[in-house]
Structure formats: C-alpha cells, structure tokens
Amino acid sequence: MDYSQMELYLKAVGDHNRMLILKYLMKEALCICEFTELLDMTQPAISQHMRKLKAAELVMEEKRGRWTIWSLNTRHPQYPILLHLLSLLPEPERTIESLAAEGKRVICE
Amino acid sequence: MDYSQMELYLKAVGDHNRMLILKYLMKEALCICEFTELLDMTQPAISQHMRKLKAAELVMEEKRGRWTIWSLNTRHPQYPILLHLLSLLPEPERTIESLAAEGKRVICE
C-alpha cells in the first residue's frame, strides 16, 4: 500500500459520521434511507459519505430495485484492521430497533 | 476510545507527510531540523505537524539544549496498531544516510 492509498483509507475512516456508518455496517447491510434516520442527516450527505467510503474500497453497494444496499467490503486487505479499530469504539446509541420503537422503521422492501 | 479521540488519532496519522515523519521515527528519534531536510519542508511546517502528532499523543518531545528530540510514544494504547499500519508503507527514499552523502547531515549537537 502506498502513501496515497493509506491516506485515502485513513481519511475515509477518520470521520465521526463515517465511523458510525461503518459501525452499523458491522452488524448488517443497510440502505441510504436507513442511515438518514440513524445519523439524522440528509440523504445527499449520506450518499456523499458512501462515495468516500467506496473510493477507499471499504464498502460495497448492491442495487436492489430502487434501493442500494451497502455492506462492508470484507475482501479488503486491511479489513481485519478496520474491524479492530471499530471494535475500540462504543456502540451507537441509536439503533434500527430504537427507531422502530419510535415508529420510524424504514422498511426498504 | 471515543469517536472524537479516534478521529483525532486517524486524522493525525492520515496525512502523507506525517506518515513519513512517523516512519522515520520508527528508526530513530529526530529533531525538527532533521525533518526539514528529510521532507524538504520549512521548519514551521514541521513544527505544526509535530504539534498535531503530539495532540494525538503519538509522539513525545524531549528538550535537549536548543534542540527538541522527538520520538514515538511507545506507551500509547494503540501503538501496536500504529506500527502495523506503518509497516504497510514503503521505506522513504530519502534517509539520514542519503542526506549525509549530499553533505547535508544535520549534526544536532
């Protein structure tokens, strides 16, 4: 891995909101609309974060109908390091379940 | 480690020039004036990078006369991860030895 790739990689991970996104993706694949609820951000903001994560090859996207399902790229050479770094972070307070309790569950299919 | 600390940590490491600085520090403790030659940067630029690295507790400084000797903080809880990340990067082309060959060795004492 050269210095530019490493910089891309560390900058992709090194953002509060993207760490949250990656934390959520450790548990399950999710679509953009679910992230907008989980992070309380606009849809374009989430899309742009996913673009950054994808540029660093940290995530994969799968188009399913209208939805784009995002998941961690487990084949990334540094995937084990990513898991380790994420394991150092606390679980996000908001979850899909807690959103469901508020009646905000996004069904996505 | 909370999200803010992790962000500070990853942003400190996630810069091309700071990765070079850390790479050099893996081999030996160095002073600011040596880095200015190794990275071909101005002295204030190096000082500012060291300040960022220190804020993330990645490096330690020791005042010795006029010089400040910088070294890796081997006591940092995530020091092993840092070493692993740095090990993925190629050795810098310029070295203290190659500078010596150009007659640019900074003696520092």
Next chain:
DNA sequence: TTATTATATAAGCAAATACTTATCGATAGC
C-alpha cells in the same frame, strides 16, 4: 402514462487543513 420513491449529482458555502512568511523566545557560544 403519471406520480412517487430512493438515490445520485451539482452548486454553493462555512469551517478545517496544510502550507507560507514574519516574528518571538530560549539556549549556546563568543
């Protein structure tokens, strides 16, 4: 077809970042 939904993209903006030059403080040597 037309409307709705999920996402991507474009353009604009404020804040952060990585430099620069200029200057200040502290130490060492004369």
Next chain:
DNA sequence: GCTATCGATAAGTATTTGCTTATATAATAA
C-alpha cells in the same frame, strides 16, 4: 553583554472537507 541557532507561534492564503439546497436519474406504483 551580543549574536547565531533551534524551535514555537502568529497571521495570511489556497485547497479540501462536510455539509446544505436544488435538481436529475431510475425504478416502482397507480
């Protein structure tokens, strides 16, 4: 004391970043 050197800090600047709102694209539903 005076001067030179190492380093920190301040101020200025161009670029990057992370958002915003507005709009475009594509798939589903009516």
